[in-house]
Amino acid sequence: MGEVIVITSGKGGVGKTTTVANIGTGLAMLDRKTAVVDTDIGLRNLDVVLGLENRIVYNLVDVVNGSCRLNQALIRDRRHPGLFLLPSAQTKDKSAVSPEQMIKLTEELKEEFDYVLLDCPAGIEQGFRNAVAGAERALVVTTPEVSAIRDADRIIGLLEADGLRNIQLIVNRLRPDMIARGDMMSVDDVTEILTADLIGTIPDDEQIVVAANQGEPLSGKNSPAEDEYRNICRRILGEDIPFMEIRQKKGVFRRLSEIFKK
């Protein structure tokens, strides 16, 4: 029996879809059978980040309506055995799916997969309610910005009110240079404000954009962000991986001054 994890944020554009694509790929690379589900009906996008947009035949609404079987709609990623995508529909009708139908769908997916990752739409309306309905764990993605943090706090409150206890935070797009000069909130600042448990800290990294352009998550070499996504995957599996320190590369001068301190 697998675990259903919703990736959510409240605010749009903080990296939910990227996170789902990278963690889904990472878990499959660790030999866990993983399904990633795009629950944003009307605004399909997880398929393009994964590079699977040309292989869609059926979608989530087709499965829920009974127009096709679940296995017909699931797209197998040929590059990663064990990774499957259930794409969202492009219909305009956002009320095409109900929370009860989502619970039924996730129950069915859990039978077959080790992990079911749900890419939640932005906002707190019906789409959010649907995505959260069948989840046992939530990963809340935020960036160290006031707008994202405020929305993350609201989302955490709603998840707790829904009875979800297993909530963990991913702080995305950290800029060590800005944190060092005091112009960006640090991971400690964010966790202190949100009083939530941390599961990942992702540095701002160009490779994430490159990988999305190519439709190949976790394809880079020496990418700090992708390394950290791999760490998150291992933490999801229950391994105790220490958090990477988000810190600037040290210049010669700074190193010298440290020697003098000794």
Place this chain on the structure above:
Amino acid sequence: MKSSLSSKGRSAGYARDRMKTLLVSERIGCSPQMMKMLRNDLIHTVKKYITVDEKNICISVTQEPLIFHADIPVRSDKE
């Protein structure tokens, strides 16, 4: 106070303090404006009975567990 903190190079600390105040007030359903009124009412009520050191009153809310603290220094009669 705001102008010195919001200057470039220290904006993170200012953001952190703003968010802490805002989110705590949202969680307890009491706006920053109402917190100010609560503070004034509290001081007014206590002052009716004892002499307090108004300048050093400290009002805070801890997050977990959510507790409202009011530290009100009292002036001794002998001073």
